[in-house]
Amino acid sequence: MAKVALSGKTLPEIEEFIQAMGEPAFRARQLHSWIYSKQACSFEQMTNLSITCRQKLASIAQIPLITLSHLQISKDNTRKYLFALPDEQLIEAVLMSFTDRASLSACVSSQVGCAVGCTFCATGYMGFTRNLTAQEIVDQVMCIARESGQRIANVVYMGQGEPLLNIEEVIKSLHLLINSVGIGARHLTVSTSGIVPGIKRLAAEKLPITLALSLHHPDQLTREQIVPIAKKFQLPELMRSLRDYANATGRRVTIEYVLLKGVTDTPEQAHALAELVRDVHCNINLIPYNPTLNAASKMPLYGRPSLAAQMAFKQIAERTGKTVTIRLQRGADIDAACGQLHNKLSSQGPCNNTSCS
Ligand code: SF4
Incomplete structure (x- = not known):
């Protein structure tokens, strides 16, 4: 039994x-x-x-349900975990240490693989296998705390998978992290590629957790090329759902925007981004792309913008009066981007997911 x-x-x-x-x-x-x-x-x-x-x-x-299969530790102390599930599927999680303990963040997976298929993402290339249970999500946090000997201050749902396509188990896991593990709701972040029904469902919980939208392009058609699921949810509807989320939870939304050289990093796009999110209660987080090779062609998928281009983009976006940050790259010397470690160890070739980089 x-x-x-x-x-x-x-x-x-x-x-x-x-x-x-x-x-x-x-x-x-x-x-x-x-x-x-x-x-x-x-x-x-x-x-x-x-x-x-x-x-x-x-x-x-x-206890627990998952077991540690592989661990990489970077020079900046980023720890990348490969966990084996009871059915022998593999998932990744990351522990990011910053300068103080209060910012110790665990990045967890919500699915095995992902059906969204973002063009810059290693996990997207793996395809979708199955949803994680709430137990498997919470176990990642517990196993990371146990292995690192550290109390986890923040949890971000930015690992493998689209959390809002596994919304009920994700919500159950959020309640467990808040009520059983003791992590404050304000220290939890759920990232989405823009699943509008999931945003509405999460807003209905009225939890003061941060919602992060992987926007990546301010133009509908170009966004659809980078984030294929965007075809289902048009930008006006998506922006409306963000405004409703902020009203329901009182939380500022985070707009995640990957800077791909020549694709998403031009001054025109910075102006368009500023205009698009003008009336959304949000911060903007810019993510300079970390180039990796396409498994099939062995060519870089996209280029990384220069520092000057990154700063120019930031300055334009800041004219909205919103806080704009450029994400620091963590774990550069290990396979820290989501999907990289799994792909390397299962010989599927390296890719890139900006969520955890
Ligand atoms: S970036 Fe996230 S939503 Fe997009 S394919 Fe990767 S795991 Fe899925």
């Missing part, structure tokens, strides 16, 4: 489980604390539980 996975269960679910085991009710809080606060990875560690209880738990339940 398959063991029950406990690492993604809420306190009421653990209480139900403990009751069914015939254990006293207070065991549920002990178990909950061991799983989420102390990040235990075996029942043996739970020393305030009786030996009989621990043995019984080990025979019918398991």
Whole structure:
């Protein structure tokens, strides 16, 4: 009989489980604390539980659901994880350390592969395999905390997959991170390529989490070439959903914009971007592309704009009065962009996802 996975269960679910085991009710809080606060990875560690209880738990339940398959650590201490799921699928996650502990961020995957197919992304080339469960999403955060010995301050859903195409499990995982792991909602960010029904569903939760839109181009037709799913959701509808999200949650949206040399980085596009988001409550995050080779042609997919072009773009975008930042590249000496490590280890060739770079 398959063991029950406990690492993604809420306190009421653990209480139900403990009751069914015939254990006293207070065991549920002990178990909950061991799983989420102390990040235990075996029942043996739970020393305030009786030996009989621990043995019984080990025979019918398991924590965690995922296992570490590979780890890369960069010179800037970015840690890239390849995790194996129970069905042997592989997913990636990244821990980014900045100058202070408060900005320690885990970047997690929400799907195995991705159906969106963004042209600059390694995961997009893998295709879609399946959605992750809320447990598998939360397990990534727990495993990263355990391996690194650090308390995770922020979680960003910017790894493999389109989170809003797995919206119900993502919402369940957000509630677990807030209520069980103890990460404040304001320290959670969900990134999307622009799935309007998912944005509306997330807004309905009224959680003060940050929504990040991977916009990447201010023109509908060109955007469709970079982010193919954009064909389904036109920019006016998308911008309206962002305004509604900001109104419902009180949170400023983040506009993610990848700077591809000669494709998305011209002054005209900077003006068009500023105009498009003028009445959206947002910040703008510019992501200079990190060139990698196309697996088939062995040629770079896109070029990286010069520093001067990046700064010129930023200055124009800043005329909206919005905060505009240029994302620092993390983990440059490892396969830190989402999909790269998986592809390398499964011999599918290197690609690029700007989300975690
Ligand atoms: S960038 Fe995100 S949404 Fe686009 S293909 Fe990659 S994983 Fe999917």
